[in-house]
Amino acid sequence: MSWLTKSLNSSLGKKLLMAITGLFLISFLLVHCSLNALIFLNDGGVAFNEGAEFMAHNPVIRTMEIVLFAGLLLHIVDGLRLWFENKSKRPVAYAKVDGAANSKWYSRSMGLLGTLLLLFLILHLKHFWYFSRLTDGLEDHTLFAEMQAVFMNPVVVVVYVLGCISLGYHLLHGFQSAFQSIGWNHPKYSPTIKTIGAIFSIVIPAAFAAMPIAFYFHLIH
Amino acid sequence: MEGNLNLTLKIWRQKNASVAGKFETYQVSGISTDMSFLEMIDVLNNRLIEEGDDPVAFDHDCREGICGMCSMYINGRPHGPNRGVTTCQLHMRSFQDGETITVEPWRASAFPVIKDLVVNRSAFDRIIAAGGFVSINTGNAQDANSLPIPKEDADDAFAAAACIGCGACVAACKNASAMLFTSAKISQLALLPQGKVEASKRAEAMVAQMDEEGFGACSNTGACEAECPKGISLENIARMNREYFSATFSSK
């Protein structure tokens, strides 16, 4: 397998890894967001809890959870590695940089946005994954009820909204960038990919952000 | 056509590769807006010589935007504020009277400073030597018209081949990545039947050399494409990615 490690360790390979894991995480976001959006049915969390229940016990989903964590870890490790390696390629910094003249700030800040997301994710996992998987909290009350409880704290709500904004910008660059890294750039299809990416980067984080806000303002019971 | 400028120049001065450099500030006055940026530096240099100082060293040769020798990171951008031009074609009418202009060398660990604004770009030559060619000895060629090539492919190959190897892509990239340069050559030759024979070997060898030289990875910010004086497209990087992965996954 040395050819594989060699090619994945090349500058192109590292990007390929980022792209594949990134697209995988994007697919997860879609599932996650769709399921969570069930809360907006405003049925007191019945449908949502059923979904959560299914996800918690289906063996395929349980296996995918492991894959998901592996993918996430790979994305993080590879990302941090790229961030630090790339930084070292310019040991003497420019005194003056007019980055806005040639690129978007968020495309240049993926490492920073990703780190913010990671910090948010740790908090998020503590709030819900830890609660539902590693404690017996679910015996007390449902995940829906836990959400209601967590999102009563205004600080948490603000942090979640900021997390979603980071996610939005991270996706705004990451979505289309992943296709470029894989080598999918075509005058006919790329504009469509970019449009879908932009819509995805706005809709998904907005939907996520709406959840804590909705709970906080008691728009969902 | 008219007007003279008074300017403050903050220029990076560094005696050689082994000593630290620093910025020096110079005032120049009566700069005609018809001058090119390099001619403005000529004016400064002739004054420095007359005053007994060492003139600013900078790379330049053809002064018509094609040799790729001139560099200079001007006010935070390679080749200065205008798109699609090299520093030698940048004219002083693009600046305001009284402006302070910061001039730095290309910054990248793969492009070490030789003196002042002069950097060593021989890494590019080594990337080409690794595989940026078609292995055809003189005299081996068949008749030029024996192999028709779709006009579109020839045009795309030309657009990639227009790269002048100036290094602005590396200078502009936050990762000091040489992917636009490397991909332009890989693309040019991958698009033509003459280059297809060695396409796999070429992609692997050139990427390996590019990494060995110490250039960064690509973050797809697009800064290279935006600052490229010849408008080399990001599509080339995507094509390089395809060529590289299909090579590494399929080669024996």
Place this chain on the structure above:
Amino acid sequence: MTKLDAKIPGGNLADKWTTFKSSVSLVNPSNKRSLEIIVVGSGLAGASAAASLAELGYKVKVFCFQDSPRRAHSIAAQGGINAAKNYQNDGDSVYRLFYDTIKGGDYRAREANVHRLAEVSGSIIDQCVAQGVPFAREYGGLLSNRSFGGTQVQRTFYAAGQTGQQLLLGAYSSLQRQVGMGNVKMYTRHEMLDVVTIDGKARGIIARDSVTGALERHFGHAVLLCTGGYGNVFYLSTNAMGSNVTAAWKAHKKGAFFANPCYTQIHPTCIPVSGDHQSKLTLMSESLRNDGRIWVPKKENDTRKANEIPEDERDYYLERRYPAFGNLVPRDIASRAAKERCDAGFGVGASKMAVYLDYAAAIIRYGKGEANKHNMHNPSDEEIQAMGKAVVKEKYGNLFDMYKQITGEDPYQVPMRIYPAVHYTMGGLWVDYNLMTTVPGLYALGEANFSDHGANRLGASALMQGLADGYFVIPYTIGAYLAAEIRTPAMSTDTPDFDAAEKAVRDRLETLMNIKGNKPVDYFHKRLGKIMWDECGMARSAEGLKASIKEIQALQKEFWSDVKIPGEIDNLNPELEKAGRVADFLELGELMCVDALDRDESCGGHFRTEFQTEDGEALRDDQNYAYVAAWEYEKQSKFKLHKEELKYENIKIAQRSYK
């Protein structure tokens, strides 16, 4: 006279090269491995020669003063490369290309060399296409051709307006392939400062590493100078800033004759000088004359803007003087005509040293054509303008953009101002049929030699000659010399000859550094340029040339006592490099004037005011001047003339007429 043997093979003109190739001595592969060749310069001639020789098995070292071999000024050639492929079925042939080149050169080139050039021209295109050079193509996938000045067939291959770049990058990639394989050792940022001769043969060079200032000795069984032309003797030219005559001049001082130094090509369509600060001139491709109309006001010192001058007050002087060829007369004629109008006080622009190149008529013509194509019956003037401009943009967009970038004026709105500028030098080191100079083992290729273009070069022929010399001539002809060198082992550079050469170079550099005068190098270069441009440029006279020789000699003295070079000798020092080059230009400039003074006739790029017809055309003297003037360096300001008689056995000499 006995010294000059051009070694032209016998037989019919068309068979000479074939016969030569079949009979020239060969070097077997194992012997090639122990023969070392030095190539100085990495342009079309140098890169193609180095790559081809390394492919054959020779050990090659390549030197260039730029930071990469890809920077050589061949890269700036715009228009195209000629080849007698006859792909257009329009009657082209090797003979026609040969004939056009000799005629275009005003009958001052060597028949055998030019015929060989035409013979190998087709193989160049094959080779370049095989390397992946993206020439322009038709929709059918085959190569496209365009027409160029001085010919009646379409034989010019091109890659947009960047043909030189694409050809050079092709040769460069072949060169880099050999570098990667270890067959070529590349020395960038190295300047050759002398040729080392041992027992009368070229055996190596002294080069200065520009970064460290260290002087290096390099041995070679043969030395190839592929160092381009010397147009920068005029200070302002379309050459690159670093283009110089130093390598050729050092060779000249070591015994290589310098041929026809006064033959200079002045290109008619360049962007005019805008002020004293100007460091170089930019060419606007000859192709612009296909559609543009050249004019000046009929009124002397007319200060009105171009668009305010009514049609009947404009003098389309080329169309007036040369009704048959109009705006498409050859370069030398178009240049002289522009100078004549400006000198007479009809010039335009702030400097009054420019003429208009006007696209207004072409825009309307194309606009109307487009309207017809689109079945528009009553197009408005605005619509015609817009459509016409779109067509012009597609054809010449990059040139128009370049003009706007440099002048700040929009050529779609106002006529371009143009003026002639020094572009190419037909003269160079004298070489025989094998491209060897008068120093055994020392060769000159490409623009650095004199051989193929006579007194005037046709458009799109420089690229052809550089690549012909490198790819297809030198790999054969060098065998004639090296076959006899197989018993010469690689020499140590630790010999008295190398010692002496290096010491001379070091002494000269130290002398330059120690002058510590008051004037920067550019001061002298500009003054030399002005003398050369005024008296040895587009028009020359015996009186002016005599005065110039004196002026240049005085300037040489002043230079060597008052030049000021800052910095250190052992560091990157562009001023020191420039000083060495200008010192050589000062000597070359003198020889150019001497040569121009000797040639009592007008031919091609050499126009002596005393020798013109009644209506101001060049007057050749075939009786007395059908020779190559090859100058031997005797000592400072002392040059001895040797003549190589030009025999035309296949072409009938005639007066050129374009009326």
